[in-house]
Amino acid sequence: MTTGVSVVGAGMVPFGKFPERSLADLAWPAVKQALNDAGIDPRRVQAAFCGTAFGGMMSGQRILGRIGLTGIPITNMENACSASSTALHHAVSSVRSGQYDVVLVIGVEKLTKFGGGTLPLEEEDWEVSNGMVMPALYAMRAQRYMHEFGLTDRQLALVSVKNRRHGLLNPDAQMRKETTVEEVLASRPIAEPLTLLQCCPAGDGAAALIICSDKVAPQFRTDPVRILASDLTSGKYTPGFRDLTTPEITRRGAAEAWEHAGIGPDAVDLAEVHDAFSIAELIYYEAFDFCARGEAGAFLEQGHSTFGGKVVVNPSGGLLAKGHPIGATGAAQAVEVVRQLRGEAGERQVEGARIGLSHATGGGIAGFDHGACSIHIYAR
Amino acid sequence: MTTGVSVVGAGMVPFGKFPERSLADLAWPAVKQALNDAGIDPRRVQAAFCGTAFGGMMSGQRILGRIGLTGIPITNMENACSASSTALHHAVSSVRSGQYDVVLVIGVEKLTKFGGGTLPLEEEDWEVSNGMVMPALYAMRAQRYMHEFGLTDRQLALVSVKNRRHGLLNPDAQMRKETTVEEVLASRPIAEPLTLLQCCPAGDGAAALIICSDKVAPQFRTDPVRILASDLTSGKYTPGFRDLTTPEITRRGAAEAWEHAGIGPDAVDLAEVHDAFSIAELIYYEAFDFCARGEAGAFLEQGHSTFGGKVVVNPSGGLLAKGHPIGATGAAQAVEVVRQLRGEAGERQVEGARIGLSHATGGGIAGFDHGACSIHIYAR
Numbered sequence: 001m002t003t004g005v006s007v008v009g010a011g012m013v014p015f016g017k018f019p020e021r022s023l024a025d026l027a028w029p030a031v032k033q034a035l036n037d038a039g040i041d042p043r044r045v046q047a048a049f050c051g052t053a054f055g056g057m058m059s060g061q062r063i064l065g066r067i068g069l070t071g072i073p074i075t076n077m078e079n080a081c082s083a084s085s086t087a088l089h090h091a092v093s094s095v096r097s098g099q100y101d102v103v104l105v106i107g108v109e110k111l112t113k114f115g116g117g118t119l120p121l122e123e124e125d126w127e128v129s130n131g132m133v134m135p136a137l138y139a140m141r142a143q144r145y146m147h148e149f150g151l152t153d154r155q156l157a158l159v160s161v162k163n164r165r166h167g168l169l170n171p172d173a174q175m176r177k178e179t180t181v182e183e184v185l186a187s188r189p190i191a192e193p194l195t196l197l198q199c200c201p202a203g204d205g206a207a208a209l210i211i212c213s214d215k216v217a218p219q220f221r222t223d224p225v226r227i228l229a230s231d232l233t234s235g236k237y238t239p240g241f242r243d244l245t246t247p248e249i250t251r252r253g254a255a256e257a258w259e260h261a262g263i264g265p266d267a268v269d270l271a272e273v274h275d276a277f278s279i280a281e282l283i284y285y286e287a288f289d290f291c292a293r294g295e296a297g298a299f300l301e302q303g304h305s306t307f308g309g310k311v312v313v314n315p316s317g318g319l320l321a322k323g324h325p326i327g328a329t330g331a332a333q334a335v336e337v338v339r340q341l342r343g344e345a346g347e348r349q350v351e352g353a354r355i356g357l358s359h360a361t362g363g364g365i366a367g368f369d370h371g372a373c374s375i376h377i378y379a380r
Numbered sequence: 381m382t383t384g385v386s387v388v389g390a391g392m393v394p395f396g397k398f399p400e401r402s403l404a405d406l407a408w409p410a411v412k413q414a415l416n417d418a419g420i421d422p423r424r425v426q427a428a429f430c431g432t433a434f435g436g437m438m439s440g441q442r443i444l445g446r447i448g449l450t451g452i453p454i455t456n457m458e459n460a461c462s463a464s465s466t467a468l469h470h471a472v473s474s475v476r477s478g479q480y481d482v483v484l485v486i487g488v489e490k491l492t493k494f495g496g497g498t499l500p501l502e503e504e505d506w507e508v509s510n511g512m513v514m515p516a517l518y519a520m521r522a523q524r525y526m527h528e529f530g531l532t533d534r535q536l537a538l539v540s541v542k543n544r545r546h547g548l549l550n551p552d553a554q555m556r557k558e559t560t561v562e563e564v565l566a567s568r569p570i571a572e573p574l575t576l577l578q579c580c581p582a583g584d585g586a587a588a589l590i591i592c593s594d595k596v597a598p599q600f601r602t603d604p605v606r607i608l609a610s611d612l613t614s615g616k617y618t619p620g621f622r623d624l625t626t627p628e629i630t631r632r633g634a635a636e637a638w639e640h641a642g643i644g645p646d647a648v649d650l651a652e653v654h655d656a657f658s659i660a661e662l663i664y665y666e667a668f669d670f671c672a673r674g675e676a677g678a679f680l681e682q683g684h685s686t687f688g689g690k691v692v693v694n695p696s697g698g699l700l701a702k703g704h705p706i707g708a709t710g711a712a713q714a715v716e717v718v719r720q721l722r723g724e725a726g727e728r729q730v731e732g733a734r735i736g737l738s739h740a741t742g743g744g745i746a747g748f749d750h751g752a753c754s755i756h757i758y759a760r
Contacts, residue, residue, distance in 0.1 A: 093477075
């Protein structure tokens with residue numbers, strides 16, 4: 001016996017650099033916005049799941065203590081870049097199973113506390129400690145993809161150009177400045193072929209969602225956004241050859257999500273995918289079967305992944321332009337999908353959007369065996 | 381529609397200081413022990429919840445990657461000292477609701493990585509940044525309790541004496557050396573009236589559990605330990621007077637747990653409670669109504685909380701003797717209860733034990749408003 005699940009409230013703070021704000025300062029305005037958006041009395045919230053990677057002990061309790069929303073079960077969840085999409089997954093599961101009717105999801109991160117530079121990854125990870133930090137990994141993916149499929153530097157740069165153009169239309173985006181292929185290619189080299197503008201910026205941010213059962217959703221909004229699929233998976237260790245040009249974890253998660261949602265890639269109007277680096281967005285086009293293997297560069301170049309195309313990928317600007325405060329990303333992707341499906345996305349509205357998808361994937365150095373991936377499909 | 385839930389596998393590594401082991405090195409033997417204890421094929425595990433406070437990103441994935449148990453949904457959970465009891469709570473909920481039939485719970489922590497000294501608490505917490513670290517808080521509780529109820533230094537020291545005596549009988553305990561009231565009182569002062577031997581030691585450790593639905597439990601063991609109650613709550617902000625002599629969060633959690641289990645304190649044969657400091661165990665006697673308010677010192681002194689008494693509190697040695705690797709504690713408490721209820725506790729066996737309780741509470745500086753508390757009640 002399961003019940004339908006909807007999002008009835010969504011809120012986020014504009015992403016950016018806010019070293020002067022505490023984690024709780026950063027997050028409570030997003031929570032209040034989500035509560036107000038749902039028109040819900042906070043006392044109706046039965047549980048809260050808070051996703052953060054670096055927030056520190058008791059992040060959710062510190063945030064909710066600030067607005068007096070305490071006494072309920074609060075759980076902090078960490079799955080690297082999938083932290084708050086994992087929290088969303090568990091919120092959806094707990095409502096679907098009948099355990100709760102109203103659950104709050106928070107995603108939050110304050111990366112400026114590290115003062116800049118590469119994020120502190122796990123030194124115990126053998127490959128990380130030998131230099132396989134994220135930009136290096138994605139540079140290898142890009143190199144191999146270019147070698148296999150003839151992707152050009154210009155096509156790769158176009159991902160950043162598109163997402164910056166989208167981000168310009170999003171008041172909540174961290175990077176609100178258009179760029180050109182020339183500018184992207186001329187920006188500081190990070191790990192060949194990736195340049196600075198092909199890597200998501202570091203920043204701070206928070207987002208929140210109110211998740212409801214079908215039973216109570218109509219009490220809060222007449223336009224709930226239904227969740228058709230909520231899937232969480234982890235990487236698999238692959239001995240021997242690792243194909244760097246395809247993300248096994250996302251392909252597997254996508255297959256599960258299509259099955260649970262009962263739809264396929266053709267039905268999707270917009271997708272917020274995990275474009276932490278330019279090459280990432282391209283390999284996700286293929287993992288979600290938005291286009292065939294090896295054709296992502298052409299798919300992008302032909303305008304299929306922007307407004308007016310087959311599927312608008314990262315209308316919010318994605319991680320490259322909206323920003324990527326690690327633990328906040330999954331929840332913020334869901335906020336964007338909700339706004340799009342309600343027709344509230346202003347200048348960046350995807351015309352007639354009915355089906356949306358969000359995808360956050362974290363961890364997972366070269367073998368993806370330490371990775372997490374969470375995919376959600378939504379409908380209005 | 382909910383199903384009954386049982387523990388069919390339990391494992392832990394002896395707690396201690398293992399600076400040379402990685403987090404994964406520390407935890408996978410506990411996981412294997414739990415799997416072997418359940419006699420279960422690892423491929424039957426459908427999801428894993430890993431509790432840790434300081435384990436770092438993707439702890440669960442790194443641990444399970446080590447034994448090839450990947451591809452399933454893995455979620456890392458943090459609720460300070462309640463981290464793995466929170467993970468256990470969500471495992472129980474997900475099985476009870478029918479989402480999964482077999483879930484793995486891990487608790488793990490490596491505190492030696494900090495090299496000793498006070499744990500790094502949240503500087504953003506106003507009270508912590510003004511000196512209200514845990515020993516200071518519990519010292520204040522002790523002072524006030526002594527003032528209110530006439531508890532003596534000797535009675536306070538007896539908690540450590542009892543739990544060290546219990547720990548001596550537990551091969552998995554970090555501190556396996558008896559002590560005396562005189563020794564406890566003469567040990568280094570930490571925060572008056574608490575001396576060194578009244579504070580739990582820092583250390584490393586891991587524990588794991590296999591949680592099952594009633595449907596599949598008989599496939600693994602003929603003696604599943606049933607979970608009668610699994611409750612998670614958070615602190616409440618109390619403006620004005622804060623009564624330091626009673627833990628509101630535990631009292632509230634206990635009331636919920638008694639209701640869900642359909643039993644009261646008289647039915648409990650053994651309880652693993654969160655004795656991070658000597659005074660803590662005493663105030664928990666009262667929060668669980670094992671004795672009346674103000675009578676905890678006498679209850680202990682009269683032998684009611686040790687072998688042969690009304691309820692054996694911390695037969696494992698508790699945090700004071702078994703040790704307290706933060707994130708491992710909740711799961712390790714559950715391991716002890718399972719062993720006791722199966723009659724597998726060797727020299728420290730609580731005769732005829734039928735009902736056990738575990739209690740892990742974390743965070744929650746002076747007002748407890750940032751706290752978490754998770755309570756489980758088990759039956760054979």
